[in-house]
Amino acid sequence: MARFVMEFERPLVELEEKLAELKALDVASLPDLAAEIEDLEREVERLRDTLYAALSPWERVQVSRHPERPKTDDYLSALFTDVVELKGDRAYGDDEAIMAALATLDGRRVVVIGHRKGRTTKENVRRNFGSPHPEGFRKARRAMLLAAKFGLPVVTLLDTAGAYPGLEDEERGQAWAIAECLATLSDLPVPVVVVGIGEGGSGGALAIGFGDRLIMLENAYYSVISPEMCAMILYKDTARAAESASALALTADDLVRLGIADEIVPEPPGGAHRDPAPVIAAVGSRISAALDVLSGTDSARLQHERYERLRAIGVFDESAG
């Protein structure tokens, strides 16, 4: 499979390919080659450092959407054991864009809920590219209520471009399904740990996207609107998404600065897809660490603190008016 190349890393990838070609040649028959390879290796190293040292918000958005980026399924298989998937909203259908399961993390029983993008085109079509229908949110809410009933902590993984804006989705109450998730999640009597692993697209992400802790991967984003749609509204031009991405304050750093996210899990240069295992492992230990702290808190206090946490979000001026 040809490697997926993000626009901004094209110069690096071209150089890397050239290096690979040279390395494939017979070094013994070409005496100058070894030196040339060494030069090129240094050049690749230098370019990699400068290119990935300080990604712009729009570049991070592209990294977060990288098709090879670790997805909910990868976290599920690497971190969780004895997984029993919960399917269906008990009203209309099962939406594969959101998964919910009973699972065990480091010996702790939890309910895990995550947006689910696919690896292959076929999988992505079944999962609607990770953009949920109302049924997905209703299944998520069912899983939340189950967690509350049996005192299990909730872990959620965010990776969606947003709730699907389809005709039937509107008719079946997309807004209602999201709103009900928000209300339920806000008052859940069990710990809720949220991890932004990729895309955090608007209301579709928020429906399972807030709780007692918000852990963001370095290149994950979380935004009120997609940079493209924002550019469409502001400039009538989706090509200006980079400017919108900067204006929207959607990076992990921005979220910590705004008091919305708590911590950031670093990624290797270029993104988590370049070396997924340590990133996934780090996410696992951060979730466990958060749950260790939260599990000692009684439910009334959890609910109270979650409310106060939400209550504090917002920046405005106030005069005696």
Added chain:
Amino acid sequence: MPINDWFKQRERRRYTVTSGVSGSLPDGVWRTCPGCRKTLYQGDVARSHSVCPHCDHHFELIASDRIALLVDEGSFAEIDAGLTSADPLRFSAAKPYAQSVRAARESTGLSDAAVTGRATIDGVPVAIGALDFRFVGASMGSVVGEKVTRLFELALEERRAAVIVVASGGARMQEGMLSLMQMAKTAAAAERLARAGLPYVSILVNPTYGGVTASFAVLADVIFAEPGALVGFAGPRLVEQTIRRSLPKGFQSAESLVEHGMIDGVVQRGELRGRVATVLGYLMADAAGTPAVAGDV
């Protein structure tokens, strides 16, 4: 005043034909009804709650008129009027956000898109709010989120019913994630009110979309909408682009929402007050002085 200006002003006053917001227009104005294209005299429109006497088109209303339409005369006392946007992201892409807010404040006289306060409806104490579409499309940023949250908290503290007239373009993107999180904040406050057994009635008016629909707007115990109001999550243009075919007639209209089981009813503007009062009579029987159940006596 030069005589020419005087003539111009008089002309404007007598002959302006507009489709502007009802409550902000003086009586002596003619306007075109966007529903039936008939020319109407503002005095008549005002007397019929800003509803077209020919085709029943419900004109847009400003927040204070929305509230006046529902509450007992003279009972409304505003709260939190001094909350204003602080432009936390210094959002200046395309048009500076601070400038949009300033322009909206000047043209509407409002501090932001939500007006909230205490009132009574048929003697029942309520915490009531209304969103004003003229103010940056009644989008929800930190101020609207905070005012709606405080409204629910006021209802909870003083054991009032919550009543909100909602119109909105959605989350206010110029405040980024702070806006998105207002959805969770307002939903959390609505949920607390619900847990306390206090009623919440929402009235959805044209247009209500995005993050506002997908949060406090639809978390009410009873949801009404005005005739013809368009309500949804994604806007019709986006839906059309997504599905690549034209939308069915009446898509996202209040009438279709009833058919799909999403709201309790479409209510004529002139009947809203009575309908809300009746609902509150059932759900707030205690506060109105009548026992909820015989056992309470």
